[in-house]
Each structure stands twice: as structure tokens, then as C-alpha cells.
Amino acid sequence: MASDASQRPAADVPAPDVPAPDVFAPARLGPVRLRNRTVKAATFEGRAPQGRVTDALIDYHLAVARGGVGLTTVAYLAVAPEGRTHREQIVVGPQTRGGLARMADAIHEAGAAIAGQVGHAGPVANGRSNGVHALAASRMPSPLSMQMVRSASDADLTRITRDYVAAARTLVDAGFDVLELHMAHSYLISSFLAPGLNRRKDDWGGPLERRARLGRQVARAVRDEVGDSCAVTAKISVSDGFKGGVTTDEGIEYAAMLESDGALDALQLSGGSSLMNPMYLFRGETPVREFAESMPFPVRWGMRTPIGRGFLKTYPFEEAYFRAKALRFREALSMPLMLLGGINRADTMEQAMADGFDFVAMGRALLREPDLVARLAAGRAAEGVCIHCNRCMPTIYSGTRCVVIDPPFPMQ
Template sequence: MSAPDVFAPVDLGPVRLRNRTVKAATFEGRTPHGEVTDELIAYHRAPAEGGVGLTTVAYLAVAPDGRTHAEQIVVSERTLPGLARLADEIHATGAAIAGQVGHAGPVANGRSNGVPAIAASRMPSPLSMQMIRSASERDLTRVTKAYVDTARLLVRAGFDVLELHMAHSYLISSFLAPALNRRRDRWGGPLERRARLARQVARVVREEVGDAVAVTAKISVSDGFAGGVTTDIGLDLARLLQGDGHLDALQLSGGSSLMNPMYLFRGAAPVSEFADTMPPLVRWGMRTPVGRSFLKEYPFEEAYFREKAMEFRRELAMPLMLLGGINRLDTMQQAMADGFDFVVMGRALLREPDLVNRLRAGVARKGICIHCNRCMPTIYSGTRCPEWAAGEIIPVVRRGE
């Protein structure tokens, strides 16, 4: 059989997308008061007008203690009108909209949020310099219900896809990683118990939304640190999730926001730029050898998760989304030939929001992102590409041109 056309319409569960391209959930830095702003809408409207099939809003917290910091949106009746306006704006372009739904767990800054952070097990927080407490049974019941409430509200807001965040050392991921989960109760030990929260959340969300929207999950092909989620663990989790039958697709990611963020962001490590955004004490620490080791540098290569993701593709029947350094048309076509169902793009679309239209129209064969990662520290002041902001103007290609 021939590989599908990456630019042709496709179904994601109950949702029809105009093509197989997805804008990844990358924190926008445009919600200073935890609400949808005109700037946030413009940020997502750009790649939507630029041709993507699905744009993903990050990061929609299920509870106040689930934010990475206080500026993030908590899905609630208060934020519902703004989220509905955002969905309407994206739909007007012909694209669909996803919400990345999650609880940050140990990646949450309890000092910023004003609410203590929780994780699978007690641990110190390098973000708040506080202790993160081990989630209690009451916490896990509360958080599970919060996922249900969030799903219900996002359906009302008109979102098409819910992406459940199960990677990057966020709360669900912290239960999956042996080094972060030292529990001896029904939530710890063998993977079947460590995966209980992931499977429980997927089940209750699907039971709540039915076929009103698509439900996907972001999982890890490898966390990139000792004691984290390995490829084998990620694959075993994927088998469990596939067997449960509650999800329409899995998005394959990697790295840890807490322990090894550059495992996800291959290319240059912008240590100095990150340090400049931090308070004086943290800034000093980041410039020490220990601080610099936190932002490890991994050489960039096109589709750098492909090899590990292929292990998932060989073992699973459900739809899979390939993520990680996808910038070229031939890479997207190879992903289709490999059996992946969607391609997920992040930095390439930050650099060129209309890249999908360019590739589809034959105006370009690849993106021009240089993988310097200087976009990463801009999350504190509005996520953007410094190269683009520096002045190179590229004519916009709109759909149909």
C-alpha cells in the first residue's frame, strides 16, 4: 500500500482534520493573568492560517496546584468564555483545536502557585526550593475528578481534541518513573500499579466525553535520565493504554522538564539566555558547572525520536503521532511511509507559522529553523523565535495560494 498524503484530510477518532500535521503544545507565555488573551489567540491563529490540521493549546491545568506557575490557565467556569472564543477563532481558519490537559505534579512551582506541589513521592523542588509532598489518596481522587471536570468544560468550549499529558515528569509521568515513584501502596511497585493513574485518567475522561471529541495522550519514548521512563516502560504503558481502548492516538515525546529538558529540545543549549531570565541566585547557579549540566546539549538531527518511535509503531496498532525535530517535507513523507498517522511540529512552526502551506504549495521543501533553542527562554515574556524577531521577513503563504 502507498503511504498516505500528509496533506490530505484524515479522521482522528470522531474528528475530521484537514491534514495530518499537528502544532505541538509549547507554552505560549501569553496568559499573564491565567486567562485567554488576544495575544494567545493570535499565536494559535498564525499556524492555523498557515495550514496545520490541528493546533494544540498548552498548558491547560486541571487544578491550581497543577500549573507549572501562576500564569497558566486553569480550566474553569471563569476561563471558559475565553477558551470558547479561542476555539471559535481557530475553527474560522478551517483548522481544529486541541487542549493539552494535565497536572504538572513535581514540575509545578508551588511558591509561584501559592499551593504546594504534589508528586508520586516526596522530593525537593529545584523550582520553588520547597519540598514536594507525596500525593495522598484524597489528592488522587481530587485530581482524577478535576480531569473529568476539565474535559467537560473543554467540550463546552468547542475544543476538538483533548491531549492528556502523561510525559515530561508531570504528575502522571512521575508515577511511571521508578526514580520518582518509591511508593509501596497500590500506586507504586510494578508498572501495572505505577500506570494506574494514567489508565484511570484516560478511562474517566473518555467516559465523560464519549465521542464528542477525540482523546489522545502524550507519552514518553524515553525520559533521558537514570530512573526515568525508558523505552521499554513507555512501550509497556502504550500496550496497556491500547488494550484499554480509551484513546484515539498516542503522541510520542521524550525528555523531562524536571530532570533533562534538552533531551526533548535537541540542538544548542541556551544556558546564558535562560540564566538572564532568572532571579539572581538561580542565575548564578545556572552559570556554575552544576547548573550548566542541567541543560545538556544534544546534537540536532532530523526526526530524532524516529528510531525509538519505530519500536512503538512495530508493536502497536493504534494511531501514533511522531514528534521531534520535524522540519522537512521528505521527513513528513517518510513518517507516513513508516506507518505514523500524524506529524507533530514545534519550533519549525514557531519560526515559520505558515510552513505547512509552504510545503504543500511547493514553495519550500524544508523549514529554516536553525535549532538554536533561543526560543526556549522567551516563554517568560511571550514565546517567539528570536531569529524571526531579528528582522528577516518571509512572505506569508496562505491556504489556497
């Protein structure tokens, strides 16, 4: 059953004389009640060999669930085989439903809610690893597979929209509380939004309204399928961080379209491009050598060239580095928003609430300290100890972990 846009909850933007909500108090995300307003952001776990749910993947999310987070997000659940970033990624379907249900049950027993980041990697997919060519808005070479990425046809987009719907139904039946539709980082939907990646002359390209068509179509189709049986959110970009990417102005315009459609319960505000400028998302040190060593040849060789080294730009880390751009979204929109990007301190989380954001999403801070939320809530800590060296990033192919300390999660 489709949900009426008028029934979607508005953001709890504090009035001048109303105290900001407590980030550690229970809150609602659409139809879902969360024990607090903290979210473990989707970061690839590297624990799904053969594309299956493993005990190690469950333990990875159990650590942050037991550590106090309100909602933990399982990363990169692909809707189709060609939509995987690489072959060791879960494709949602009947063959993976049992493992996903086992994971949802475990997270619920720990007191947290569970989200699945539902996506199609588009041009970020490694077609050589997947054994099927990647798709994008327009034809382009892939630096990952050294193959050409194929331009998606109308038939492809119809099929992929159905794939999103089928994945959504499987995850809801498996007990997932939230579906996060991946519309950022140059994944398929994001590749349609970016004018530099979308050179189409048909009804899927040109003005933003046409480039936004796929994302809006997917959001509506998923909502119509799941109704109010779960929350549906989307990850979108405050800026792609490359010439020809989605700008902040276009991001706000796109967000306003999604808000007017009424299919989503919240937006998570991210940025950067896994394909064109990944460090725009992460900020901090750039571990070029470690990245090169983790890549297969010839990508490893390419990263050692001047062009390859230039791909991994360096952006100094600052706390809540997307806040300034995200505030522009907060001013333009009334729907709930999640603030992401370098959130490590209790006072940053409190400021986000005062700014009118509804949830805070954390990534590297929880990788280093899975129990950080519980310690912040209890006043036993004021900030995390992550040093933003980003050496965790190259470990995604061998089990994502903090390399500064002993691995907090089992690797096998």
C-alpha cells in the same frame, strides 16, 4: 457514555502494496475530521497573564491555523491550581471557559481544529509562584521553588482525577475538538511512571502496572465523560532520558496498556523530562546564558554553577530524532501514533507516513514559520529554516517567540 474499545479506529499502517497516505490530505482523528495530518505541538505560549485567554494567545494559534496546520494545540491547560507550572498559566474552569470558547471559534473560522493539552504539572510546578505546594508521586525537593514537593495522597489522586474530568467537560463545551492528556516530561502522571521519582510502597508504586494506574485511570475517566464528542489522545515518552526515568521498553509496555484499555484515539510520542533533562526533548544548541537570565534568583544563580550548567545537557540536532525509538512503538502497537521531534522537512513527513505513523507534530519549525505547512503543501518550500538554536526556549516567560527574526506574533 463510555466508548467501546473495539470502535476505536486502528492505525492506517500501510500494507507493502498500498501507498502511504498523503500527509497534506484530510484525515480522521477519532471522531474528528482534520484537513491534514499535521499537528502544532503544545509548546508554552507565555501569553496568559493572570491565567486568562488573551488576544495575543488567540493570535498565536491563529497564525499557524491560517498557515495550514490541521490541528493546533493549546499548551499546559492545568486541571487544578497546584497543577500549573507557574501562576501565569490557565486553569480550566468556569472562569476561563468563555475565553477558551472564543479561541476555539477563531481557530475553527480559520479552518483548523483545536486541541487542549490537559495536564497537572506535578513536580514541574513552581509551588512558590502558584502559592500552593506542588505534588508528585513521592516527596522530593523542588529546584524551581526551593520547597519540598508533597507526595500525593489517595484523596489527592481521587480529586485530581475528578479535576481532569471537569476540565475535559469544560473544554468540550467550549468547542475543543481534541483533548491531549499530558503523560510525559515528569509531569504528575509521568512522575508516577518513573521508578526514580516514584518510591511509593502502596498501590501506586512498585511494578509498572501499579505505576501506570493513575494515567490509565485518568484516561478512562475522561473518555467516560466525553464519549465520542471529541478525540482523546495522550502524550507519552519514548524515553525520559535520565537514570530512573521511563525507558523505551517500559514506554512501549505502558503504551500497550493504554491501547488495550481502548480509551484513547492516538498517542503522541515525545521524550525527555522538564524536571530532569529538558534538552533531551529539544536537541540542538543549549542557550545556558539566556536561560539563566530569564530565571528568578536563586534559580538564576544555581544555573551558573557547574551543577546547574550540567542540568542543560547538549544533544546534537538531527531530523526526526525520536524516529528510531518511535518505530519500536509502531511495531508493537496498532493504534494511531503521532511522530514528534525535529520534523522540519517535507520528505521527513512523507517518510513518517511510509513508516506507518498517522500524524506528524511540529513545534519550533512553526514558531519560526507559522505558514510552513501551507508552503510545504503547495511545494513552495521543501524544508523549514529553523536553526535549532533553542533561544526561543527562555522566552516562554515573556511571550514565546523566535529571537532570530522579528517576532511573528504579537507580544501584548
